[in-house]
Amino acid sequence: EGAPVSLVRARWLQSVVISVTPSRALVDETFRVAVQNLPPGSPVTLHSLHRSEDEDLWEAFGHYVSDSRGTVSVADDFSFGGTYTGKEAMGLLWSMSPVPGSREGLRLRKKNVCIPQLVNISVYGGHVEEGFGERLPLASTLTERWHLGPGVRRIEISERGVRGTLFIPPGPGPFPGMLDMWGGGGGLLEYRSALLASHGYASLALEYFTAGELKSADKEFSYFETAFNIVREHPQVIPDRVGLFGLSLGSLMASYLAAESSVIEPRCCVCVSGGHLYPRGANLQQLFRAYSSHSHKLRVDEHNREIWRSINLPIPEDLSQKLDVGKINCPMLLVNGIDDQNWPTVECAEDMAHMMRAAGKEHLLTRIEYPDAGHLIEPPYSPHSRATKFIKDVILLWGGQTKPHADAQEDSWRNILAFLQKHLYCTQNPKAKM
């Protein structure tokens, strides 16, 4: 007593140690955040900070109390408040949101996968709610989150009219392959393919229209078939083990190719937040135009965010408005969020199951649906955004609540990798043989 507060602070500053293990990891790997040398029973705030490639700041925080040995372990202890609560080893990542004062409608997406995402993890004294930038932490450390594993090769593809980036795992191969398609926002997004290659799949991230230019997209289905063949014909790819992976519009593309293509035979399909609504006979341009146009059924919420899910409800009975999913001959994994506000994916999945059952193909279908998860089900630990800017200034409501959506991302990714392992890597099960 009587000593100035700064001296007390100095003693704290000298000793407090924060660690993140592993300090460098793939984005879908967990880490352990631990703080040591705190006074026992002291309230502290664990804080994460990330500056995105677009120069926006994202943060998350949790309120903890150190134990009798003066330690806090995020993986083992409870957060009593902040952007996440409870025992959440990865809460400092998935509960991130743009800092107060940020631009509206932001979505965190990695463009350059050759360098990692840098996240600062700090510990502050007391239970802090705001103003982290103005305070000095007791300790902080930097952690790297990578989409690209060591040794994965990145090859820019611009051949036969197809544009994309192919990622090949390290090693002699040959490897199973993947054609990876994103949704209606367009452009070339490499991060999921980089991650798939880090798990042993030669994956082609496909660009099928320029970012924001869905209305004028003019590709034919043959574009996708050629892209698939580019993967299939690569010397390090096993030709009869190439799958399709799609999200949103990309998922519809995957389902279309699986059902309708006479040129390619995907070994399996992963369809995230997709559907089967497609006017038969329409070409791609017509389909894209139909998707990008608004109808009288478009709703907006109280914040003027567009809700597209009801545009295509109820699911039409008319078969000519839907893909003939009965023609699909490969295993399909459908992953959807029950709170998807952008597309009636669960209703579509239900109808797809009905149609496939009628065709005797139901055994090919696996459906996973997550309560309170939204449309953008991405690889785990990335932040959830309930609504973001889509094209120009339109803000779309994707749906989902942060914690359930994060759980859905983690659980679905595990299921997706297991599904791919089963169908693309021959798993010899010795127990089955005995």
Added chain:
Amino acid sequence: MDRKRCCVKLSVHPSRGLMDEKFTVLVQNVLPGFQLTVYAFYKCEGGYSWEAFAHYTASATGAVNVSEDPSRGGTYSGVEPMGLMWSLRPVPGSKSGLRMRKMNVQTPMEVTISVYQGHLTEGFVDQVPLAAVVVERWYMAPGVRRIPITEGGLTATLFLPSGPGPFPGLLDLWGGGGKLVEYRAALLASHGIAAMALDYLTPQITKETGKMVDYEYFEAAYRVLEQHPQILGSRIAMLGLSFGTSVTLRMAVYSQVIKLRCAVCISGSHVQPIDGSVAQIMTSFNDNADKTRFNEEQHVIWRDLLMPIPTDASLKVDVGRLRCPLLLVVGEDDQNWPSYESAMDMKEMMQRAGNEHLLTVLSYPNAGHLIEPPFTPSARASAFKTISNTPQTVMVLWGGEPVAHSVAQEDSWRKTLVFLRVNLYGGSQPGAAASSHL
């Protein structure tokens, strides 16, 4: 396409780790009882190829876990989680006398780990492995900052840990080979200590003037740490290996400027003429050059140059006057310095002086001279370029048996980090002090 090849799953976790972190190598999806070879390959900065390998037999579940299963032969045997790293050796046909040292710490060491069918001992390059992955091994943790120091005539590099600080500081000294060797300091910074790697035998100033540095140089380096806004001036340590120990002990006891919180001395001795310059320590060793011995392979044994340990007080640092904790790390098979004998003599001196409570000795049977951070290969002998007006390269015998030496490296590094943490981060229990103010 070979179907069998596509099944084998090889993973190393973490795929990007620090040099002193262990990894787990897992092979899966092979048939039970399958014989395989796990192989590590590394091309060092000098362009030389290094390899290690081990023979395993898959379990009943068709897997091999290098951390848990025994190697039945290769460059290591038994259960050795990090054997693929510390048993790396130059590939057959390589130049002799190589020593693996990473000089550029800003890039990782990239090791390719593969799995081959069968129990192979050679010809790896001519076979296609079943699978291969790349592992990155880093000396610098994310956020560690590398700052070249040239002020005050110093040739040094400061590594600041990640975060705002302030941090305890450390002066890191290597031995008689000279040069600016950064990797241990980089690793210490990755563990929260602001460490400065100091070139004190071949610094710019010596190259220009031809004169060896003395007290002022080390005191200048100490002052850079002491005055740095992100370093705690009252918590500075010194760590020296080999000749670096001679300097560390001298400064710890005799410098009026350097006030160490603690010191770590690896494979060194307190034997030196204490009056006179640092340069004269070197000369005094050279005066005993006739005590040099050679083994059957004509490798140079220098341990006798300082033997027997003198009784004359003017010929050894008076460690009885030490006021800070001292950790001595010695290999009992050190063929380069009499480090074990010196440690025993230091212990006796400190017992007589009444400050023995400051001393901790870690002594490792069958370990050699170059006790370095773990999980890199050690050499029983290697080419050594002497520092003198007419430098010559000789094959020096360091000693040590590979398995025992790697055990010594792993154990001593862990204990060194604990020692530094306790003395640099601990001390007055912050918990007790802070709570009394609350």
